[in-house]
Amino acid sequence: MRIESGIEHGLAVLQRLPEAPSDLPAAAFGRLRPALVRTPRLANAERFGRPELLVADGRGYRPVIVRAHRTTDAGTSVPPLLISSVDRPFAVVEQPDRHRRRQQADLWQLAHFVVMLQQAGLAGDPVGGVIGRGTWSDAVPPAPPGTDPAGAPTDDAEVIVWHDLTPLLDEYRERFAFRQRVAAAAVAGGELVHPSRVSECRRCPWWSVCSEELQAAQDISLLAAGIDVPVLRAAGLHTVPDVIAAPPALLTSLQLTSIPAGELRVRAIAHRDGLPLVPKGNPAAPRADIELDIDMESYLDEGAYLWGTLLGTGRADASPDELISIAGGYRGFATFDADLAAGEGPNFARFWAFLDRARAACRARGLSFAAYCWSRQAEERWLFSTPRRYPEVPGMPTIEQVKQFTDSSQWIDLYAEVKSRFVVPGSLRLKAIAPVAGFSWRDPEPGGENSMAWYRAAVGKDAAGTGAPDLPKRQRVLDYNEDDVRATAAVRAWMSGPARELPTAAELDRAAAG
Ligand code: SF4
Structure with missing residues (x-):
């Protein structure tokens, strides 16, 4: 796409x-x-x-x-x-x-x-x-x-x-000259370089080959971002077992930028033992009486066409309907207007009105409220830029109103919560974390780039250029978005429950030392 x-x-x-x-x-x-x-x-x-x-x-x-x-x-x-x-x-x-x-x-x-x-x-x-x-x-x-x-x-x-x-x-x-030497050595049957994981690997067609070699070697680059790997190698730490066996004083003396040096050994143990998340202490994210998961879908730099919400509670004893007279469940505030600029503002105003209504209902009843997203930068980009671009749309909040909300304790970035509460040896993407909580997407190909392709078809801008909106693709986008908000809800519930049973970072560290 x-x-x-x-x-x-x-x-x-x-x-x-x-x-x-x-x-x-x-x-x-x-x-x-x-x-x-x-x-x-x-x-x-x-x-x-x-x-x-x-x-x-x-x-x-x-x-x-x-x-x-x-x-x-x-x-x-x-x-x-x-x-x-x-x-x-x-x-x-x-x-x-x-x-x-x-x-x-x-x-x-x-x-x-x-x-x-x-x-x-x-x-x-x-x-x-x-x-x-x-x-x-x-x-x-x-x-x-x-x-x-x-x-x-x-x-x-x-x-x-x-x-x-x-x-x-x-x-x-x-x-360029170095790459020529590498290629010449490969043609001659030799090897001048070995793989080392970097951010580009994520999209590299050679990843299946390189990852096999890295896993077989238990290479240190599997543990830390590329920027830190030279520091680790310079300290004599070339493999995951090297880190597990290293003196604690050496590990804590390292100047790393991608992870706290103190977490390195736990990361290595988690990697060795196949543990995707290790609690640092209390794993639970803040909860509230009424909870709203939010996930926004945008199309390139053009605008946000979908604000998905899942209304639920942080309590086992009552539903949103019973607590604030608003039915729980998924609502997708979407515009599939082929001219995104025409539908984006009014759609955002509808989403904001719903958010405001839920917050006001909680205030009136003395209940706590929290809205959750996964990595706030993406949502906040359009939370702020939409009112800035469409201030004339009826019901559009002011920038100050949006800022009041995003600065408040009601706006919680679950990605940041997971990052601060767990040692994560692998990916922090929602698609990698939610399965740990037992969640799976209905769509066999969930992903941001795919959703953009579905959106283009949904508004009649598919590659075939037919101009006819593809209605099943609209539903596919909505289902995908619904699963995204259900995924953050599942991660939050898991953090409050099963995650408490996991061995903590301190326990793993002690076990390795003993
Ligand atoms: S997958 Fe291999 S070839 Fe591709 S960027 Fe990573 S290390 Fe380099």
């Missing part, structure tokens, strides 16, 4: 670029010297690649790539951010109120193209550009009508953000 929408984004951006020759090999555009080249074909004996655009700068060409992520934030940059409008790539101007986002993968890609252009004798200044995606309006309140300078950009998709690649080129060349 991400790939498909990324391709569509790339095509949409290409349509906005000025007319220019396209698909030329370096020999051809080197001879013709057009001011712009679209999707040039760069290739030599050791490298190949196709940037979306080349822009002539007087000395040669600068590469430009298109990416489906943000390239700027609100704020300032030092040195100042330099941009060009996509329909005037040559006109480079300062953008003083935007901050340059540097995605390392983009910079490596641009460095790759700059070096290829240098090898062909066609490089301009060592500068490259990225055209991204993401509205500027949810970071900065839009200017009142009539005050926006005409034609001022409002989205990362409208500008080329320029990056100076000078500091990167030597390192790029070293890394």
Whole structure:
């Protein structure tokens, strides 16, 4: 889904670029010297690649790539951010109120193209550009009508953000040469490197091969994030058993960033014994008389189309209906309007009215209330940006009202609760934690990226381009969202019950020491 929408984004951006020759090999555009080249074909004996655009700068060409992520934030940059409008790539101007986002993968890609252009004798200044995606309006309140300078950009998709690649080129060349040595060694039947788990492994097609090797070796990278692995190896800790056997003073002296050094041994024991969660102490999250699980579904940077809620209680003796005269269960506040901007505001207002009603009913009856989510950043992004973008919608809360709620003890991030109350040797994703509580999703392919594909079909924007809404996909999105909120409820119930029977971190540590 991400790939498909990324391709569509790339095509949409290409349509906005000025007319220019396209698909030329370096020999051809080197001879013709057009001011712009679209999707040039760069290739030599050791490298190949196709940037979306080349822009002539007087000395040669600068590469430009298109990416489906943000390239700027609100704020300032030092040195100042330099941009060009996509329909005037040559006109480079300062953008003083935007901050340059540097995605390392983009910079490596641009460095790759700059070096290829240098090898062909066609490089301009060592500068490259990225055209991204993401509205500027949810970071900065839009200017009142009539005050926006005409034609001022409002989205990362409208500008080329320029990056100076000078500091990167030597390192790029070293890394490329190292990879060539690794490949040459592999061709010769040798091995120069071994796998070490990093965040990229999650999406790497080689993971099944590498994970087998890592598990067989009980490699230390299975225990800590990639940033900490060199620290551990430098301390002589290469495997899980190394950590279990290490002197406590050595472990606590380590300067780690991804986990507290004091948790390392328990993590190692949990990994060895196949324990997915180890309580540090009391495992129970705060409970309330009335509980509301909330899960929001958004579509890329465009908006939130679904606010799913599950109303329940933290008590065994009464239902929500009996306590506050509101029926318990799942409610999905959704808009499947093909124009998300048309339905998003009113849908959010309906969701907020329901949340407000439940809170007010609890207040009136002297009952406690708590709303739970899994990782608050995702929900809060749209909790704040929706009222900011649609203040005129009837029933829309103010930013202050939203902030009052999210700052209160009624808003509980269950992800943070699990993280602080347990040693977790593996993944902290809800899809990994909820099964420990005995929960499973009805859908055989639950996942955020799949839900975006279902949403696109549900609003008639599927790849086939039929324009007809796929009604079963709407139900699939709703069922998936319902299971997400039921999953957080299940995790919370498990934390208050069966988790209390698990061996604690202190008990595991003592047993290992004894
Ligand atoms: S799965 Fe293997 S090849 Fe892929 S990023 Fe991880 S260690 Fe590297």
